[in-house]
Amino acid sequence: MYNTTNLDKLKEECGVIGIHAPGRGQLARLAYFGLHALQHRGQESAGIAVNKEGSITYYKEMGLVQEVFSDDVISRLEGDITVGHVRYSTTGESYVINAQPLVVRYKGGSIALAHNGNLINAGEIRDDLEDQGVIFQTSIDSEVIANLIARYNAFGIEKAIQKTMEQIRGSYALVITYGNKLIGLRDPNGLRPLCIGKIEGGYVLSSESCAFNVLNAEFVRDVAAGEMVIIEDGQIRSIQYAGGEKKALCSFEFVYFARPDSVLDGQSVYISRRNAGKMLAKEHPVDADVVIAVPDSGTVAAIGYAEESKIPFGEGLIKNRYVGRTFIQPDQKMRELSVRLKLNVLKENIQGKRVVLIDDSIVRGTTSGRIVEMLKNAGATEVHLRVCSPPVKYSCYFGIDTPNRKNLVGATHSIEEIRKMIGADSLGYLSIDGLLKSIDESGAGLCSACFSGDYPMEVPKTSNKYLFEKK
Amino acid sequence: MYNTTNLDKLKEECGVIGIHAPGRGQLARLAYFGLHALQHRGQESAGIAVNKEGSITYYKEMGLVQEVFSDDVISRLEGDITVGHVRYSTTGESYVINAQPLVVRYKGGSIALAHNGNLINAGEIRDDLEDQGVIFQTSIDSEVIANLIARYNAFGIEKAIQKTMEQIRGSYALVITYGNKLIGLRDPNGLRPLCIGKIEGGYVLSSESCAFNVLNAEFVRDVAAGEMVIIEDGQIRSIQYAGGEKKALCSFEFVYFARPDSVLDGQSVYISRRNAGKMLAKEHPVDADVVIAVPDSGTVAAIGYAEESKIPFGEGLIKNRYVGRTFIQPDQKMRELSVRLKLNVLKENIQGKRVVLIDDSIVRGTTSGRIVEMLKNAGATEVHLRVCSPPVKYSCYFGIDTPNRKNLVGATHSIEEIRKMIGADSLGYLSIDGLLKSIDESGAGLCSACFSGDYPMEVPKTSNKYLFEKK
């Protein structure tokens, strides 16, 4: 089969959810619908674990949420607390063994963990643990975390988690259930988002607030960086186990990953994208006839660009809503099919026009080139590409799947070289400062390391997510 | 499972495609990709038949195009001519036996037919044929057509088809293969669309021009109402077997069914929708802060409305792109889940604002009511619903699945009653005249019977698509 996944976007690694609502019943069902709202954060595998008086059962499988769970499976997952997870799709090392939540039994009992993020010292800890005779069955960080928690068992679960957090470095939004508790944690830099909602009969933790609507939940607040929240007996307790580190919420969540209807650390993703579009219009104005977006991720910014520039917004590319993740092999003569299957030019809005094309980001640049070609073939007299984020130049170590630097066109080519490669008449990237200010007026509290190389913590010289694959 | 199909939209019944390109090879593969572009016209079943020197093989199954066909199946479908079909999804009488193309063997050889439309005298013809001892295995009109063609076999295929067309009344875009021919027909009123494209090595027939892009095909022209085109030996011949009837292309194709990037009988669907939005702004102006659309079908018109009214366009409802066709049963407390699973309010654009909400049409009104409620809950101070088509008051007999008149809110309630039911602060429908002029300046050549009751031909007192189900 022919994989149609857009290779020209960065990929988020996960979405997590947790619900604590003992009296309510059917929590796995709620988690199922909540995971639907987080599906954009991972399409490779899905899993739900339920905790009934400390005893944990679970189901996880490769596939989309709706493919993985049947009514029958959901009905058999009974409990008072639930933890769910979606994981993103790669072609490489993705096995059901690596699906989450990870459920393990240890001295303290049973525990289920769902993790979004990436530990940069997981390899070292793993080596240490292996030196002590520990075996590993998966290649996910959660297995490292579970091992550490087990080792600190004597301290009690909360202290054990804290001591574990002291040892690990990197990014994480973690949702854990153990005993009668649902526990949420966010790393000291707050790199990955996690928020709290109030639901009938209890509380919800979710990577993004967009999951609250479907659950009829009310937004309460974000989990703070370095905070552990413990939900138990209908109450939320909070332990600020770390503090003082630089706040550094991933700015790419705003650029591409998060759903526009989510609010992360008080900032609406939608608003930030429209701001980015406006800012882009100020930084890279151009004389043109129409502003169009690469749908769907560029649409909000395109509206902002149009608003600021006074150039009318129009739809120039129509997306086929029925395009799945794989196809049969195309015929030799069907060049560049993956783009044309998904996008079709709306000639009426393009022909004879000078077009401003808004995309959220450029990773490799290949798709952008094909789209510019399609627009020119459809009669665009000029195509001015405007990108709502700065050039991606550095690898992410915190949970985003960035290609090797040599494949990041922003790292290897000048802007002019990229423009030529893509065939655009002009090319403008949003500045780092512009991006950060579009999210927060002060521009503070955000990680922009993939653009600037300015990491919020020391990163290893080399690292990649296959580090722990079996050898 | 819980069916999430939007019950509040009319449903198209089918999409057809045909390719004649003997030297090229792998035509089933082309048809597969072409059917992807027509998938919006039917999601129930898909089928492809190939004709190799008069011998026809085929494969059809329930499901989406990409679910039905594997590389293996496509590879085994070899031929010089191919016919493909997608059928829409209902919960009722949908069996694989009713999937198309219909392939039959008769005195003249083998024939494959793919039909979009509905015959209003199929019942009578069927009765006549049954009187003569004919048996029926399906409940599709194509079986009636195939029987008639077989009866006229002595006249040769082209004449046999003509004589058949003389007998049938109703709507059809038909694609047929027989011998070394690919034949396309459109009913005398041109109710359903069909167009011709030029492809490397041959020709394509398609319900909509949007399929041409993916096939690298060039638009040639529409098949005319009452025209039969015969593609053979690399040539297109035309027989105008009927004429003089009132041209009556379905106006709902422009309102909702067709893809915006298609051009039907010379009119861009996108342009007509934007025109409709502008016209709507003229007919039903309102003082408001933001224009939003019910995505995706209302988006183009909303842009038009904003342009005309000078009220800014914004995104107010975010669609979940991962919502499939079925779900597990929700929990009792998850009210109105099907709407909330698909749509989420973007509070930032709604809160404290007077909102103009653009929808393409209202059938039952239930979904509209839920959306208005969601917007009000999110803080909209006013919600003014504007609908880009007139009230749907009459059943369609020509291939659109309209509910019984008693379920058409436009047929049973006054506009003011509908407004109250939906809870909008004001409600404005586009006039019939406005709709027709948004499509064609003269307003001519279109069927608007579902709005006006003015059918292009005499229709039976009662009719429904289950007429031929086995009893």
Next chain:
Amino acid sequence: MYNTTNLDKLKEECGVIGIHAPGRGQLARLAYFGLHALQHRGQESAGIAVNKEGSITYYKEMGLVQEVFSDDVISRLEGDITVGHVRYSTTGESYVINAQPLVVRYKGGSIALAHNGNLINAGEIRDDLEDQGVIFQTSIDSEVIANLIARYNAFGIEKAIQKTMEQIRGSYALVITYGNKLIGLRDPNGLRPLCIGKIEGGYVLSSESCAFNVLNAEFVRDVAAGEMVIIEDGQIRSIQYAGGEKKALCSFEFVYFARPDSVLDGQSVYISRRNAGKMLAKEHPVDADVVIAVPDSGTVAAIGYAEESKIPFGEGLIKNRYVGRTFIQPDQKMRELSVRLKLNVLKENIQGKRVVLIDDSIVRGTTSGRIVEMLKNAGATEVHLRVCSPPVKYSCYFGIDTPNRKNLVGATHSIEEIRKMIGADSLGYLSIDGLLKSIDESGAGLCSACFSGDYPMEVPKTSNKYLFEKK
């Protein structure tokens, strides 16, 4: 995949069942379990139709009975009369369209037919019907029968069926439901079996009596050759619509097809097989140490041979009970895997022994050769092959899938040549007379045409089951 179906056996084409028990409910469920007992008669597709007050619904699909039907599907098939069918598996022209029962609507209403057998004049009738403009959608004889019944509709269903039977020639056990009737028919020669059982609340028709046990049914009697039984209002009526033709029940049913626990026309299949083994011992005695069978079909006869010859019976070949119908491709070095996957030599009973190997029949001879080789490799000093049926020399026209005569080793080679080819030390076939007498002492009432060429009716010069495939 690697097809492991035993190519060296003749194949039955179908099994049929019908139940009439209006008050009882859940008839599809009964049919499902009954079809399990007939599964050996066909593994390609399975189908069940139910008749509720003349309205017929059905479900049929490719696969084994237990693969085709789920509890859900069975639950939705409600009716007072049911008709079921299993069809055998070939690699060639097997589509779901050819699965049975065939359900059609005609002037008289709806009718469902399940057919075991083969019509030798179906082609001619089909040609006639095509001359009259009839179309055909399948390549099964049942469609011809349904067309004829429809044409005679004016005569009422019973007379229409009779008139149809007057026109068709060949073999059939037919089970039909229409209106409030369940109708069973057997061709004038009685070539294919059909019997009647009494069940709580009604009656059952079945190809073989072995289905009665699972249904708690009591054997009533066989349907006679040329008889139509009509079950209605809890009564059985009988119409002897034909008579005087030579009774000719297929003798291969006794040799291989039927289950040993069935009784056909008063004769136990088990007894006939044991008799055949005894007869074989008389006709082809040999001095040996052990009698073994090719399991499972040769086992009963081997016991008979041992009994008569006083040579001890032993198990010499162990069958793997978990071998399915398909496998992945074996490695180049795994020679003759299909035999070794299924059968393993039990060295203890073979080594150093003179072995009598009993097989039910030889079609191509390839498998026999491999088995003999395996036995010799395991240390058999002599292998004497004894076959419980005469050489198969002629094609069957009555529902058995015989290969082309040129592939029938019995038609093209002398017995001595076959012996050499197979590598046996001696080879003995049961005589035709011996076979017939093993079934019925008088040797009368049986068809032995595949051995003798003496067909019970005139047969066409050429015929094959793909005659009606679409061209």
Next chain:
Amino acid sequence: MYNTTNLDKLKEECGVIGIHAPGRGQLARLAYFGLHALQHRGQESAGIAVNKEGSITYYKEMGLVQEVFSDDVISRLEGDITVGHVRYSTTGESYVINAQPLVVRYKGGSIALAHNGNLINAGEIRDDLEDQGVIFQTSIDSEVIANLIARYNAFGIEKAIQKTMEQIRGSYALVITYGNKLIGLRDPNGLRPLCIGKIEGGYVLSSESCAFNVLNAEFVRDVAAGEMVIIEDGQIRSIQYAGGEKKALCSFEFVYFARPDSVLDGQSVYISRRNAGKMLAKEHPVDADVVIAVPDSGTVAAIGYAEESKIPFGEGLIKNRYVGRTFIQPDQKMRELSVRLKLNVLKENIQGKRVVLIDDSIVRGTTSGRIVEMLKNAGATEVHLRVCSPPVKYSCYFGIDTPNRKNLVGATHSIEEIRKMIGADSLGYLSIDGLLKSIDESGAGLCSACFSGDYPMEVPKTSNKYLFEKK
């Protein structure tokens, strides 16, 4: 679905295979076919791991071997050493996480283990390990073994395994791959079988010799009790790491589990079963007309009984070869369907006869009662049940799934009570001594604990296989 698994038989827990043949290629393919021959030892899940220069990849899933593996999956499993496993089916705690081989990464590298057997001190070791902070993800013993090996890593793999074996008690046939080695072990009592074969290009380890035929392998020898064999560089080395313990090969392997064409520790399973039948005839003679078996497991013994008693052997019960593992729910009136779906009485051999019915064992007695009833209903004048093993009175701790003692009819009822319950005219069990002598003339070297309670090692007071399920 209605589970048709025979609840009245003890269940084996696993089958293992290992192949070391570096030059040959396609080892996973060989393992696949080999596992087919071991399928009777476990139908719940199947898995294959391949080792390519120390790097291990694997695939395991719920289902039969042919359901789990496709050609595509097998093709992607490349390596020079392979380990395969089949696990038996229960309804309870069977998840894919518990499927084998277990593949883990530890300090020493990667290792794959396949285990047949049961450790009686796994709970204690697990507790110890948990005290040290170890986490467990599965409920299989292999995870305990892998943890121990990892802890002894500093000693090198062979010594690490030895030290692990010194700690564990219970039964095991283990196949392990690590580095360039394939390692096989058998517990010090030799409770579970394991043998060595020579294959083109290398060696095979298998639970039973019946797998050698399909692989064209030649039997070399059994692995000895307490022996570790290391296959490396085309050589087999042996380390006798334990000795002196009482040899105690499971006698139930001969009664029921093993395939009759296997030879375990020098004894043919087939011969032992025939001997058991003969012995049974001596111990419990009876005046009767026919000896029949409960197929298939009682057949060999029935032949032996007939031989010794001179009462003719006949087939009295016909097995439906198409009965799968699950069914839809039967109708209320279909009493005792599970037996009747599988077995049908052959009236001809039963009616008016005094029947000796041979079964391999009785666990609960329910099925036996139904069979006796069926025979009586079919006209048997007397039914004398003879069982080829002693009453099962004690739980097995060594890898056989015995029900709780209170469900073992042999533990709770006298023989006369069982006879009455079953409705047989007489009932005779083979004596323990008789069983042991039927396997080995000396009666030595076998475990008969489930009959005698005389365990080859001290067993815990309570133990069950769900001990390690998550709580």
